Amino acid sequence: MKAIIHAEKTGFEGLSCRETEELHPQEGQVRVLLKSAGLNHRDLFVLQRHKPTEPPLIIGSDGAGVIDAVGEGVIGLQVGDEVIINPSLRWKEKSPAPPEEFDLLGYPDNGTFAEQIIIHAENVVQKPQYLTWEEAGVLSLAALTAYRALFTQGQVRPGMKVLIPGIGSGVATFLLQFAKAAGAVVLVTSRSQDKCQKALELGADRAFDSNEDWEKALGGEKVDLVIECVGAATFNRSLKQLKRGGTIVTFGASAGDVVDLNLRDFFYGQYRLIGSTMGSGEEYKEMIEFIQTHQIKPVIDRIYPLEQFDQAFKRLENAGQFWKIGFTI
Structure with a gap:
């Protein structure tokens, strides 16, 4: 089968599109x-984390397709299911935090930038029929991250005012869509006027x-x-916009991971x-049900053939994208 494999060198130089062995469940x-796969910032990080001394790795976390083989003991799934x-x-x-054995598809486990993938049956669900293959392929990582941050951790409720710094990424866009669907008032920031305008078109209140x-x-x-997904560059500015007793949920550190925090201001503000x-x-299934109820779709920037992976990676690295980048396979 054809796959995007990282091996022998760190970074982009280690990437190639080549044939590899077919596996059986x-x-x-x-x-x-x-049928499709989604590109995430995590894939850029994996290019640095995966070492030349480690075995070759198929990268990629997001994907959607059709089951063509089922291992023993699998119940509720069959050949031909769109997942x-x-x-x-x-x-x-x-749970309050992931278990110690938690990890993400695409490193250290082989991922989705390939014609096939072997995965445990508990990690696939039926594809929502209203989504195209391209939409389904770019959904999961960003949408699940947004869902837990907003609902499980942020406890969003109708009428709440929610601030999302750095609109334009896949996760931030789902945060906007989910918060509006939940009845919140949504405020967003971006250095790009185009991204601000697109956010308003998606329903942002400001x-x-x-x-x-x-x-x-x-x-x-x-x-x-x-919901703070930028990092140190915006964290304290975000904190200053909170009401007393307000909540800040953080999951991103692409713009720095060390923050100076005034503890006195923090505890006085409760x-x-x-x-x-x-x-x-469990949250993934809740998220799928939520998007089906509200007919929420990913906002796609560009879709590339798998063979044009280099163009897709460069667009993501240069922050040239509006929303999600994907591959058709």
Whole structure:
């Protein structure tokens, strides 16, 4: 089968599209013929984390396709089923934090940038029929991350004011769509006027330049909840926009992972700071039900043939994308 494999060198130089051996499902597993896959920032990080001394790796976390082989002991799935893949591995039930054995598809386990994938049956669900293959292929990682951060950790409720800094990424876009569907008032920031405009078209109640004075841009208005997915560059500015007793949920550190925090201001404000990452299989099924109820679709930037992986990676690395990048297989 054809696959995007990382081997022998660190970074982009280690990537190639080549043939590799076809595998067969073992007990409890299924084999999925992939129709589409989604590119995430995590894939950029994996290119640095995966070492030349490690075995060759098929990267990629998101994907959707058709089951073409079923291992022994699999119940409820059969050859021909159209499925979408949950990349959150070995985390079944909703819990305060993932178990020690939790990991993500695409490193260290082989991932979705291939014509086939072998995966445990508990990590596939029936594809929502209203989604195209391209939409289904880019959904899971970003949507599950957004769902847990907003609902499980953020406890969003109708009427709450929610601030989402750095709109434009896949996760931030799902946060906007999910929060609006939940009845929240949604405020977003971006350094890009185009992304601000697109966010307003998606339903944001207000969008403003990240380089502005946030307090001035909000007219002194405070928010109930901030979902912080940027990192140190925006964290303290986000914190200043919280109401007393408000909550900030953080899961991203692409713009720095060390923050100076004024503890006196924090405890006098009675703020809540909660970490989040991905989600459980239970939350994944809740997320799928939620998007079907509200007919939410991923917003796609571009879809590339798998062989044009280099163009897709460069677009993501240069932050040239609006929303999600995917592959057709």
